[in-house]
Amino acid sequence: MDREGMVGVLMERASVREYTEQEPTRETVEAVVRAGQQAPFAAQLGSLLLRRDRERNPFGAPLLFTVCADVHRLERVLERRGWTRITSDAAVLLFAIQDAAYMAENLVIAGEILGLGSCYLGGAAFAAEEIRADYGLPPRVFPFVQLAMGYPASRPRPRPRYPLSFTLHEDRYREPSEADVERAMAAMDEGYLAQDYYRDYVIPLDGGRRETYSRHTYSWTEHMGRKWGQWLADAEDLLGPLRACGFEVGRVPERREGGSSPA
Ligand SMILES: Cc1cc2nc3c(=O)[nH]c(=O)nc-3n(C[C@H](O)[C@H](O)[C@H](O)COP(=O)(O)O)c2cc1C
Secondary structure, three states, X not given: OOHHHHHHHHHHOOOOOOEOOOOOOHHHHHHHHHHHHOOOOOOOOEEEEEEOOOXXXXXXXXXXXXXXXXXXXXXXXXXXXXXXXOOOHHHHHHHHHHHHHHHHHHHHHHHHHOOOEEEEEOOHXXXXXXXXXXXXXXXXXXXXXXXXXXXXXXXXXXXXXXXXXXXXXXXXXXXXXXXXXXXXXXXXXXXXXXXXXXXXXXXXXXXXXXXOOOOOOOOHHHHHHHHHOXXXXXXXXXXXXXXXXXXXXXXOOOOOOOOOOOO
């Protein structure tokens, strides 16, 4: 595949929520995971759990990867070298989530190149205690996202994105004007409406608010409002699962002299 072909794979990708009966072979799964491992890393702080159980996997997918921020293995390595980690949990988690997420995205891309589709599932972090029990995770491993994967039964069209100028700031952050925000919102809303994307899924309004949207007007920006304006207001929703996995994000450790970025 040439360079343009590879970029084309990324431009055509869309999340897949319907899979064929075809089982990915062990070789294919290993190729995808090896490509994942080859992602850039701060300290190889990502690990993957794999479940091949269509009955239990979302969308009946043949593969479900649970992506973990894994500080446990680093601590095992440090211990053997006679070091103790003093980096705060907040900082180590920032790097661990990055390592694991870049790895997971390499799985997505490698999968696409090999004909596999995929879809992330963001609920894992909030169900970390159940996942931890299910897979027998040691402390200091935090499952934060899942990735369903398999051969697509259908290929959705690529979903819209903000205009490039709304995302890319050259030299200096450019505060968007009201017109820029409106244009960006229209690009998203019109794009999703044209695909009738939310035909099966409208987030209900909490607190007795009256519904004023229909399938023909409910689109991405209203969907964002209903998610980020109604859900997960309590930090404990995340801090609780983190604690259950052995991470104390708010704890301030003893001050010590030392370096800056461990990456
Ligand atoms: C962190 C994260 C969490 C997500 N969670 C879900 C989910 O729970 N259910 C789902 O169907 N899609 C989920 N998605 C997929 C997004 O809905 C999808 O990537 C987004 O709508 C853009 O569409 P596209 O991937 O087809 O371009 C998630 C994606 C990410 C990156």
